[in-house]
Amino acid sequence: MKIAVIGTGYVGLVSGVCFSDFGHDVICVDRDEAKIARLMAGEVPIYEPGLDAVMARNVEAGRLTFTRDLAAALDGAGAVFIAVGTPTRRGDGHADLTYVMAAAEEVARAARGPIVIVTKSTVPVGTNRKVKAAVATANPDLDFDVASNPEFLREGAAIDDFMRPDRVVVGVESERAAAVMSEIYRPLYLREFPILVTDLESAEMIKYAANAFLATKITFINEIAALCERVGADIKQVSRGMGLDGRIGNKFLHAGPGYGGSCFPKDTRALARIGQECAQPMRITEAVIEVNEEVKRRMIDKLRDLCDGSFNGKTVAVLGVTFKPNTDDMREAPALTIVPALVGGGAQVRVTDPQGRREGEALLPGVAWCDDAYSAAQGADLLVILTEWNEFRALDLPRIAAAMATPRMADLRNVYTAEDVERAGFDAYSGVGRGTVV
Numbered sequence: 001m002k003i004a005v006i007g008t009g010y011v012g013l014v015s016g017v018c019f020s021d022f023g024h025d026v027i028c029v030d031r032d033e034a035k036i037a038r039l040m041a042g043e044v045p046i047y048e049p050g051l052d053a054v055m056a057r058n059v060e061a062g063r064l065t066f067t068r069d070l071a072a073a074l075d076g077a078g079a080v081f082i083a084v085g086t087p088t089r090r091g092d093g094h095a096d097l098t099y100v101m102a103a104a105e106e107v108a109r110a111a112r113g114p115i116v117i118v119t120k121s122t123v124p125v126g127t128n129r130k131v132k133a134a135v136a137t138a139n140p141d142l143d144f145d146v147a148s149n150p151e152f153l154r155e156g157a158a159i160d161d162f163m164r165p166d167r168v169v170v171g172v173e174s175e176r177a178a179a180v181m182s183e184i185y186r187p188l189y190l191r192e193f194p195i196l197v198t199d200l201e202s203a204e205m206i207k208y209a210a211n212a213f214l215a216t217k218i219t220f221i222n223e224i225a226a227l228c229e230r231v232g233a234d235i236k237q238v239s240r241g242m243g244l245d246g247r248i249g250n251k252f253l254h255a256g257p258g259y260g261g262s263c264f265p266k267d268t269r270a271l272a273r274i275g276q277e278c279a280q281p282m283r284i285t286e287a288v289i290e291v292n293e294e295v296k297r298r299m300i301d302k303l304r305d306l307c308d309g310s311f312n313g314k315t316v317a318v319l320g321v322t323f324k325p326n327t328d329d330m331r332e333a334p335a336l337t338i339v340p341a342l343v344g345g346g347a348q349v350r351v352t353d354p355q356g357r358r359e360g361e362a363l364l365p366g367v368a369w370c371d372d373a374y375s376a377a378q379g380a381d382l383l384v385i386l387t388e389w390n391e392f393r394a395l396d397l398p399r400i401a402a403a404m405a406t407p408r409m410a411d412l413r414n415v416y417t418a419e420d421v422e423r424a425g426f427d428a429y430s431g432v433g434r435g436t437v438v
Helices: 012-020 033-040 051-060 070-074 098-110 127-138 160-163 175-184 185-189 199-229 235-243 265-277 283-306 335-345 358-364 373-377 398-401 418-423
Strands: 001-008 025-029 064-067 078-084 114-121 146-148 168-171 195-198 317-319 348-352 382-385 408-411 428-430
Touching: 001 012, 001 070, 001 098, 012 025, 012 051, 012 064, 012 078, 012 160, 025 070, 025 335, 051 064, 051 185, 064 127, 064 235, 064 317, 070 098, 078 098, 078 175, 098 114, 098 127, 114 127, 127 146, 127 199, 146 175, 146 199, 175 195, 175 283, 185 428, 199 235, 199 265, 199 283, 265 428, 283 382, 283 408, 317 335, 317 373, 335 348, 335 382, 348 373, 373 382, 373 398, 398 418, 418 428
Parallel strands: 001 025, 001 078, 025 064, 078 114, 114 146, 168 195, 317 348, 317 382, 382 408, 408 428
Antiparallel strands: 146 168
C-alpha cells in the first residue's frame, strides 16, 4: 500500500521508516525544506538508535522517499498519517491542535481519491471528529474515512517498540477504515501482536490514560523515596519488594529527579485540562503534575546541601542532561530545572552528555561543555549523575575522586551505592530515597 506521512519529527519519521520496513511504499512530507534536504541526503535529524540503518535500507530499496509536495504524496495513497506536533497551548495547558487541523485541511484540498486520514499525533478526545468535520467542510466531494492510531513509542527503543509492540490501538467507525488499517499492520497481525480495534474516542483516551498512569507510577515512587530518606529505608529495596507483586510490576518504579520528555508532561497536563472542561477533575493526575515539579525542586535542595548550603563559588560537574538515555531529546528534562538553579546560585557548571549538546547549548546557557566525565570532574566540588547513560554506569570512581577538589557525589539515578563511592575515596554520597552518607 502507498502511505503518506505528514510530519518528519520523532513520531512521523519513526512511523514512516517502520511502515516502509513492513513493505509499504511510504512518502514522508514536511514543510521544512532544510529537514527534507537532510533526509534526502541520508541524514537522520534526530538521535534514535538503529533508525539510520533502517531508513537507509528502505530508501535504497525504493520504498521510502521524502518530499515537500503533499499532493504528489497523496496521489494513489490509501492512507495518510498526520504526525505533527501537539505542544501544550500557552495559558491553559491544553494540547495545541493548530498543526493537526491545518494538516487535515491541506489533505482535504490536495487529496483526489478514496483515502483514510489517520491521526497519529496525540490529541484530546473528540479531535478525530473535528478532523472529519474540517475535511468535509474543506472538500465536500472527497471520499474519505478517519481513524485514530496513537503511538506508544519509547525514545531510545522506538524501532523495537514499533516492530514488537505491546499492542496497536486503532480507532475507527467504518469497515473500510478498519480494512485499510488491518492491511497496514498486517505484518504485526501475522506475528500475533495484539491489535485492539475501538471507537475513535476510546483510542484517543487510551493514549492519555496510559501515559498518565505511567507518570503516576514514577511520581508515586519518587514520593516514597522522599519518605524513605526520612525514615531510613532504602528505595531500591522498597521498589524491588513492590515490583515483585505481579499486580504492580517492576517497570517505572525507579526513583529519580522526576519525569520529563515529550509525552508525560504534555499528556498529563492535557488530560487534566480535558477533565476540567468536562467537569470531571482528574485529581490524581493534577497531583502528579504538582508533585513532579516538587521532586525537581527537592533535587536542587539535595545538591545545595552537598555544597555546604550554597552553590556560590562551587564547581559542579553534571553527567547527562537529556531527559533519559539513548536520546538527544531535552524537552521537559529535569536538567532544565536543576542546571539553571546551579548557574543562578553562582556555581561554575560543567556538563557532559553523549547526545545532549546539540540542543543543550541553546537551552543551558552559562555552562561549559566537556567531552567526558573525567574532564568535567577535574577540580569539581560536586559530581551529579542526572541521566543514566551506560557510559556513566562504569566510571573509574577512584580516578574521578582523585581529580576532584572535594569528592562528593549526588547520584540522582541511584547508579552506584554509598559503599562503592566511599571505597573510591569520595567524602560524601547522596542518592534518591537512600539518604546522604558523609
